[in-house]
Amino acid sequence: MTEQYDVVVAGAGTAGAYASYLLAKAGLKVALLESKSGDQIGVKTCGDGLGLHHVERMSKYLTPNPKVFQNKIEGVELISPDQKTTLIVRGEGYVLDRFAWGKWLVEEAVRAGAVLYEGHTATAPIVENGSVVGVKAVERISGVAKEFRARVVIDSTGSAAVLRSKLIGWLVSEPLHPEDVSHAYREIIYSEEPLENPQYIKIYLDMVVAPGGYWWIFPRNATMLNVGLGIWGILKQNPRINYEKFILPKFKVRGKYHIGGGFIPTRRPLKSLVGNGIVALGDAAAAVNPIHGGGIGQALLTAELSSKVITKAFEKGDFSEKTLWEYNVLYMREWGYRQAQLDVLRLMLQTLDNDDLNFGLSRKILTEDEIYHLAAKGTNLSLLDKFKVMMQFLGRPALLRKLSTSIQYAKEIGDLYLAYPEDRAGLERWHAEVVKKYNEFREKIGLGPLPTA
Numbered sequence: 001m002t003e004q005y006d007v008v009v010a011g012a013g014t015a016g017a018y019a020s021y022l023l024a025k026a027g028l029k030v031a032l033l034e035s036k037s038g039d040q041i042g043v044k045t046c047g048d049g050l051g052l053h054h055v056e057r058m059s060k061y062l063t064p065n066p067k068v069f070q071n072k073i074e075g076v077e078l079i080s081p082d083q084k085t086t087l088i089v090r091g092e093g094y095v096l097d098r099f100a101w102g103k104w105l106v107e108e109a110v111r112a113g114a115v116l117y118e119g120h121t122a123t124a125p126i127v128e129n130g131s132v133v134g135v136k137a138v139e140r141i142s143g144v145a146k147e148f149r150a151r152v153v154i155d156s157t158g159s160a161a162v163l164r165s166k167l168i169g170w171l172v173s174e175p176l177h178p179e180d181v182s183h184a185y186r187e188i189i190y191s192e193e194p195l196e197n198p199q200y201i202k203i204y205l206d207m208v209v210a211p212g213g214y215w216w217i218f219p220r221n222a223t224m225l226n227v228g229l230g231i232w233g234i235l236k237q238n239p240r241i242n243y244e245k246f247i248l249p250k251f252k253v254r255g256k257y258h259i260g261g262g263f264i265p266t267r268r269p270l271k272s273l274v275g276n277g278i279v280a281l282g283d284a285a286a287a288v289n290p291i292h293g294g295g296i297g298q299a300l301l302t303a304e305l306s307s308k309v310i311t312k313a314f315e316k317g318d319f320s321e322k323t324l325w326e327y328n329v330l331y332m333r334e335w336g337y338r339q340a341q342l343d344v345l346r347l348m349l350q351t352l353d354n355d356d357l358n359f360g361l362s363r364k365i366l367t368e369d370e371i372y373h374l375a376a377k378g379t380n381l382s383l384l385d386k387f388k389v390m391m392q393f394l395g396r397p398a399l400l401r402k403l404s405t406s407i408q409y410a411k412e413i414g415d416l417y418l419a420y421p422e423d424r425a426g427l428e429r430w431h432a433e434v435v436k437k438y439n440e441f442r443e444k445i446g447l448g449p450l451p452t453a
């Protein structure tokens with residue numbers, strides 16, 4: 001059985017549902033394939049935190065349903081491993097009713113005219129004459145195989161990136177190395193004891209509990225808490241074990257609303273997010289913030305940027321990599337360069353131990369404002385001068401040198417991503433420079449060369 005559309009979107013998470021909404025609104029015939037069906041649509045294992053700026057940006061295109069915002073957040077409490085220091089980082093956002101959010105976005109896509117195929121699992125891209133021209137799928141319950149043909153295919157299947165990863169030999173199929181992912185586990189629990197300051201999400205840095213990551217409490221209200229952790233993928237540890245050993249015993253649990261785990265790409269941008277007839281969005285495009293693993297906002301952003309380029313491609317009647325490349329350029333200039341900067345800092349943070357973190361937080365090597373700028377917006381260069389001064393009188397010259405080196409390289413690598421090539425011709429030369437710079441940096445902070453997956 002073959003269906004014909006303008007665009008086939010595989011995966012109805014935040015990225016796929018929002019892209020389907022935008023493209024259907026632009027008048028294109030869109031098929032949205034989703035493995036889940038019925039009540040499961042919209043269900044996603046997540047920390048459910050979303051910065052206000054992402055919501056504001058989305059509101060230009062789609063008015064959010066207020067029911068999806070469960071708790072208005074005023075900022076973050078960042079807590080040191082010894083729990084002696086708490087930094088209050090201000091920054092507004094929400095803890096979402098994530099399932100309501102997911103369902104709402106899919107409903108909006110359908111209302112805009114996209115056709116939802118629930119219970120349909122995309123299995124492979126259809127490639128003809130060097131272009132993706134559709135998707136093979138299986139209807140889960142009946143087992144019936146189908147083909148969905150289209151001028152453009154969107155891979156928004158989440159971190160598994162089911163379609164782009166099958167395009168072996170294509171630029172867009174770049175695999176994820178275990179060093180570049182986080183393994184996360186979280187439970188939404190009902191606690192007997194109300195949490196203090198539920199208007200603040202809590203982030204606990206602790207390299208024993210969450211090596212190479214952090215553990216969190218994101219309150220949906222004072223007693224309904226999203227509690228979880230992320231661990232650096234290269235360590236190959238099951239995060240649920242540490243959750244049950246170290247985190248769960250801290251709570252008097254009255255019940256559990258949902259439990260689950262997943263993996264999150266936490267890395268620099270992919271070399272390319274496009275190929276002939278295909279683009280990747282959200283987690284499938286590894287678009288996540290590498291420092292804190294938040295990717296809902298980037299799922300929205302990639303949907304927005306790619307749908308602009310796809311709409312233009314329809315105006316031109318050309319769906320080649322050359323035309324779709326503009327999405328790469330928009331992405332790198334808007335977010336990719338900051339993602340690369342944050343990836344440099346992420347690698348540095350993963351080399352620290354609890355002692356370094358206790359010291360750094362207690363001495364306020366970075367103030368709350370600086371942390372907000374670093375984590376949410378990218379690096380702030382004035383920090384370099386500050387580190388130079390501090391190195392002279394604080395007792396940890398090696399740590400401060402590592403921090404200032406990282407900020408310096410974050411700036412240089414970010415600048416390289418800002419100079420991402422306008423077309424594929426310049427890509428290999430550009431990428432060789434990126435690898436060279438990363439390797440210089442990695443050597444300075446005691447990591448080996450960039451791994452190849």
Ligand SMILES: Cc1cc2nc3c(=O)[nH]c(=O)nc-3n(C[C@H](O)[C@H](O)[C@H](O)COP(=O)(O)OP(=O)(O)OC[C@H]3O[C@@H](n4cnc5c(N)ncnc54)[C@H](O)[C@@H]3O)c2cc1C
Nearest residue numbers: 011013014015035047048049122158262282283294295296
């Ligand atoms: C434990 C955890 C905590 C997190 N906490 C936060 C947080 O607090 N804030 C934040 O911003 N981000 C957080 N993230 C990351 C965030 O959830 C993702 O970045 C975001 O959901 C990515 O959206 P997406 O649409 O790209 O992918 P997804 O939301 O994963 O959607 C992919 C969709 O594709 C469907 N699918 C998969 N394979 C197929 C297939 N073969 N065929 C058809 N459909 C398919 C899936 O069922 C799913 O609906 C967290 C992630 C985890 C795992």
